[in-house]
Amino acid sequence: MAHPLLTNCPVCSQTLKITKLHCSHCHTTIENEFELSKFVSLTKEQLHFVEVFLVCRGNIKEVEKELGISYPTVRGKLNDIASSLGYESKKKNEVDEKKIVTMLERGEITPDEAIKMLKDE
Helix, strand or coil, X not given: CCCCCCCECCCCCCECCEEEEECCCCCCEEEEEECCCHHHHCCHHHHHHHHHHHHCCCCHHHHHHHHCCCHHHHHHXXXXXXXXXXXXXXXXXXXXXXXXXXXXXXXXXCHHHHHHHHHCC
């Protein structure tokens, strides 16, 4: 009977290394240190989300419908999965909204420029 792959030690919680592969047909055993895909670290829920995302070809509207969740929830799950895979979310240029409003009030920028600056956020 096959069991789900353990990725963390049940005793100390450190990452386990796969060191043995075995063929149940011919009984060949191969020992070495094997690399695993980053995806093995994802939870079942995260893997299900990735599967739905792929089936929907990355169309967030379709993912929303399929899972019955909102756009912000889809984005949040994507960010969570990217983080779990070791990718940091790229921070866009941080723009101080209050500074933009102040500049607009002083007439230093036009409303169109303010909108553009806020959208680049």
